[in-house]
Amino acid sequence: MSNQKICIVGLGYVGLPLAALFSTTYDVCGFDINEKRIEELKNNKDFTGEVEDLENLNIEFTCDPHKISHADFVIIAVPTPIDKAKNPDLGPLESASKIVGANLKDGAVVVYESTVYPGCTEEICVPILERESGKKCGVGFKVGYSPERVNPADKEHTIDKIIKVVSGSDNDTLEKLADLYGSVVTAGVHKASSIKVAEAAKIIENVKRDLNIALVNELALIFEKLGINTREVLAAAGTKWNFNSGEYHPGMVGGHCIGIDPYYLTSKALEVGYHPQVILAGRAINEYMARHVAETVVKELGALGKVLKDSCVLIMGLTFKANVPDTRNSQSKRVIEYLREFGLGVLAFEPLLPNDAVEEGFGVKNIDLEKAGKEFDAMIIFSPHDKFKKYDLGVLKNKMKENPVLMDIYEFYSKKEAEDKGFIYRCL
Numbered sequence: 518m519s520n521q522k523i524c525i526v527g528l529g530y531v532g533l534p535l536a537a538l539f540s541t542t543y544d545v546c547g548f549d550i551n552e553k554r555i556e557e558l559k560n561n562k563d564f565t566g567e568v569e570d571l572e573n574l575n576i577e578f579t580c581d582p583h584k585i586s587h588a589d590f591v592i593i594a595v596p597t598p599i600d601k602a603k604n605p606d607l608g609p610l611e612s613a614s615k616i617v618g619a620n621l622k623d624g625a626v627v628v629y630e631s632t633v634y635p636g637c638t639e640e641i642c643v644p645i646l647e648r649e650s651g652k653k654c655g656v657g658f659k660v661g662y663s664p665e666r667v668n669p670a671d672k673e674h675t676i677d678k679i680i681k682v683v684s685g686s687d688n689d690t691l692e693k694l695a696d697l698y699g700s701v702v703t704a705g706v707h708k709a710s711s712i713k714v715a716e717a718a719k720i721i722e723n724v725k726r727d728l729n730i731a732l733v734n735e736l737a738l739i740f741e742k743l744g745i746n747t748r749e750v751l752a753a754a755g756t757k758w759n760f761n762s763g764e765y766h767p768g769m770v771g772g773h774c775i776g777i778d779p780y781y782l783t784s785k786a787l788e789v790g791y792h793p794q795v796i797l798a799g800r801a802i803n804e805y806m807a808r809h810v811a812e813t814v815v816k817e818l819g820a821l822g823k824v825l826k827d828s829c830v831l832i833m834g835l836t837f838k839a840n841v842p843d844t845r846n847s848q849s850k851r852v853i854e855y856l857r858e859f860g861l862g863v864l865a866f867e868p869l870l871p872n873d874a875v876e877e878g879f880g881v882k883n884i885d886l887e888k889a890g891k892e893f894d895a896m897i898i899f900s901p902h903d904k905f906k907k908y909d910l911g912v913l914k915n916k917m918k919e920n921p922v923l924m925d926i927y928e929f930y931s932k933k934e935a936e937d938k939g940f941i942y943r944c945l
């Protein structure tokens with residue numbers, strides 16, 4: 518097996534760590550259409566921060582699609598976003614399938630890792646591979662689906678330590694893929710009975726996460742009106758053995774997966790004549806939270822008698838979650854838009870992103886907190902990066918005007934200490 522050649526197509530948060538893992542045992546080539554990304558990887562630079570020792574890895578990085586034709590296994594890990602109407606945008610998946618189809622070795626196995634709705638691999642991707650390659654699936658090439666379950670920035674649950682679900686277009690392919698992934702994933706593999714089962718298994722992981730967060734966000738909205746602290750309620754409820762407290766936290770849902778994947782399933786459900794209600798209700802609550810965060814700040818500033826158009830809010834952290842430089846679908850962008858609708862000035866402090874990325878991506882200036890004076894009327898701790906630990910409440914207080922408001926979404930700071938220091942403190 519170890520003389521097999523593998524090509525990973527799409528070298529982002531998923532594809533690069535996968536290439537790194539396979540390169541410990543196999544001859545690996547990494548293909549991406551983004552020339553800048555390939556140049557950076559060739560120079561051992563990875564903006565995602567997911568792979569640390571790039572210089573010691575033996576991976577051939579390339580933009581040349583012909584290299585794909587040397588591979589016995591082609592693994593596709595390209596983005597699966599949604600469009601403005603929240604329908605699946607299969608553009609990258611279709612384009613990758615075209616490139617792979619046009620460069621497919623006889624007898625190769627093409628494995629999709631991108632998150633899709635059940636049926637997508639066989640209904641959308643396989644026909645493209647067949648058309649472009651001129652080969653028949655099951656005869657000239659085989660297909661598999663093995664969803665990626667990696668959690669960026671999580672140094673504990675690394676790719677090799679997460680059981681890999683594998684599936685294939687026939688039994689022989691399933692066994693081949695179980696051997697391939699099983700040879701590098703120490704946690705082992707789970708053989709799904711079909712490609713559709715594996716596709717569905719992945720998507721419901723994220724539907725479930727989205728709904729659990731939506732449930733707690735709704736509880737947080739209710740408890741806020743009742744004057745109860747949500748985290749204190751969760752701590753008490755979590756003492757029951759089956760509450761699964763690790764699953765339930767209020768928060769902002771952004772990124773490339775949890776807030777996106779449910780729409781892949783709901784669009785497929787609509788296509789087959791079922792109108793999903795619970796899944797979309799969860800999405801609506803999680804989408805509402807950006808407005809709620811902005812309105813909380815506005816209401817507090819209004820209650821203090823501050824003139825909104827003369828007030829300035831600092832957003833600490835803009836990325837979709839703590840400690841990753843990933844800005845995709847970060848709800849901070851919507852918080853900024855809502856604050857601006859009320860006439861507020863908005864600045865950001867995001868040490869994980871270059872200034873031009875903040876200005877282009879979010880339309881706000883990225884300031885250096887250490888150089889800031891007493892400038893802000895309110896602060897929102899949006900992505901609670903570890904890097905913020907060096908700024909205690911005393912440091913923050915020195916950056917604030919009179920009667921400062923602190924919207925601390927994840928209770929990064931202590932409520933009591935913040936109030937003792939004179940902050941008007943709010944959290945979810």
Ligand SMILES: NC(=O)c1ccc[n+]([C@@H]2O[C@H](COP(=O)([O-])OP(=O)(O)OC[C@H]3O[C@@H](n4cnc5c(N)ncnc54)[C@H](O)[C@@H]3O)[C@@H](O)[C@H]2O)c1
Nearest residue numbers: 527528529530531549550551595597609612613631632665
């Ligand atoms: N990021 C995560 O945490 C995560 C976790 C599990 C699953 N997934 C799923 O994995 C897939 C990939 O996500 P990601 O976060 O790695 O995306 P990403 O945007 O970080 O990386 C995708 C890469 O694919 C490249 N690409 C786009 N079109 C291409 C094409 N036609 N040919 C070759 N390369 C192409 C892009 O240039 C980019 O480098 C998605 O379906 C996502 O839902 C992501």
